[in-house]
Amino acid sequence: MLELNIKKKLNNFTLDIECKLDSNRIGILGGSGAGKSMILKMLAGIEKPDKGYIKLDDRLLFDSEKKIDIKPKDRHIGYCFQNYALFPNLTVYENIVIGLSKYERADADKFLEKFELTKIKDSKPNKISGGQAARVAMARILIRKPKALLFDEAFSALDIYLRDHIQEEIAQILEDFEGSAIFVSHSRDEVYRLCDSTIVIDTGKISNLGNTKKIFKFPETKITAILTGCKNISDIRYISDNTIEAIDWGIKFKFLKELPKDINAIGIRAHEFVPIWEEAGTNLIEFKLKSRAKLPFEDNYYLYTKGSSDITWLVQKDIKEKINSRGLPKFLQIDEENILLLK
Numbered sequence: 001m002l003e004l005n006i007k008k009k010l011n012n013f014t015l016d017i018e019c020k021l022d023s024n025r026i027g028i029l030g031g032s033g034a035g036k037s038m039i040l041k042m043l044a045g046i047e048k049p050d051k052g053y054i055k056l057d058d059r060l061l062f063d064s065e066k067k068i069d070i071k072p073k074d075r076h077i078g079y080c081f082q083n084y085a086l087f088p089n090l091t092v093y094e095n096i097v098i099g100l101s102k103y104e105r106a107d108a109d110k111f112l113e114k115f116e117l118t119k120i121k122d123s124k125p126n127k128i129s130g131g132q133a134a135r136v137a138m139a140r141i142l143i144r145k146p147k148a149l150l151f152d153e154a155f156s157a158l159d160i161y162l163r164d165h166i167q168e169e170i171a172q173i174l175e176d177f178e179g180s181a182i183f184v185s186h187s188r189d190e191v192y193r194l195c196d197s198t199i200v201i202d203t204g205k206i207s208n209l210g211n212t213k214k215i216f217k218f219p220e221t222k223i224t225a226i227l228t229g230c231k232n233i234s235d236i237r238y239i240s241d242n243t244i245e246a247i248d249w250g251i252k253f254k255f256l257k258e259l260p261k262d263i264n265a266i267g268i269r270a271h272e273f274v275p276i277w278e279e280a281g282t283n284l285i286e287f288k289l290k291s292r293a294k295l296p297f298e299d300n301y302y303l304y305t306k307g308s309s310d311i312t313w314l315v316q317k318d319i320k321e322k323i324n325s326r327g328l329p330k331f332l333q334i335d336e337e338n339i340l341l342l343k
């Protein structure tokens with residue numbers, strides 16, 4: 001459970017966050033410099049809000065009115081940094097127990113065993129694999145019996161293969177962890193996989209928050225659509241209650257449903273387009289091929305539209321085969337249910 005009501009003046013803007021989430025697996029998505037790390041630092045007690053309060057799992061960590069500011073070490077929060085910040089000149093064992101009393105070190109063998117590190121306990125970090133380094137970092141944090149965990153872009157420097165494996169390991173470790181785990185990430189995959197709830201931050205303010213799966217399906221705002229991976233976004237103008245023009249593409253879309261009055265843009269995920277070889281149906285999108293990028297398992301087509309912006313179409317295996325036999329389709333079409341309505 002996380003409850004935040006914080007204000008803090010930063011270099012270029014004021015961080016102003018108010019939210020309450022019952023989930024204990026929370027992702028924070030946001031562009032560069034949006035204020036994500038600052039939120040984690042305030043949770044850990046390294047930075048102080050100018051005003052407000054912070055509650056984590058029913059513990060009041062900070063309250064400016066009540067003059068409560070629990071010291072970082074008494075917050076019992078484990079903080080996992082990018083690249084894990086292991087000490088290169090210490091062994092795996094020493095990295096795990098550094099700063100612990102003799103009494104606290106009694107658990108070390110148990111943790112080495114649990115994280116399958118016993119055989120490499122005397123190795124230095126540069127002699128172990130990326131997966132092992134992640135486990136050392138987790139062992140170092142968890143031996144201190146934290147009540148909550150913070151991950152700040154912890155896996156972003158890893159290659160895709162390793163990141164996938166480590167996320168899986170972290171997911172398993174978290175199965176036994178009852179406190180909150182909060183992930184700051186640029187990676188939508190990480191947040192989608194590990195977090196039940198997501199907060200989307202845009203220059204210090206909440207742009208969107210709630211159930212992760214729902215946010216990815218219905219991003220609601222432009223910034224959330226971008227951060228959840230939507231490649232095609234256009235501003236719109238209303239033509240009637242159920243027709244809009246996507247200005248950036250010069251395309252009109254007619255909907256069967258009545259549209260809400262407060263949308264400013266639409267988004268279309270790159271894989272949602274349906275190729276049409278014969279002229280039929282509504283909402284046909286005319287295009288000219290600009291370029292094509294061959295990816296290992298699919299192709300990206302970049303298409304000129306009648307407007308100033310291109311459209312990206314992700315062509316998966318089955319459609320690739322059709323294009324090989326029939327040539328490029330005449331039009332693309334999009335089901336109205338797959339047009340994201342954005343504020």
Ligand SMILES: Nc1ncnc2c1ncn2[C@@H]1O[C@H](COP(=O)(O)OP(=O)(O)OP(=O)(O)O)[C@@H](O)[C@H]1O
Pocket residue numbers: 009010011012030031032033034035036037038039047
């Ligand atoms: N101690 C501070 N006092 C004032 N402003 C700060 C302080 N630390 C960071 N900032 C500013 O706060 C803003 C948000 O920084 P933050 O590190 O939280 O961003 P972020 O969302 O984590 O970005 P990134 O993904 O690039 O790490 C930046 O503009 C930064 O310059």
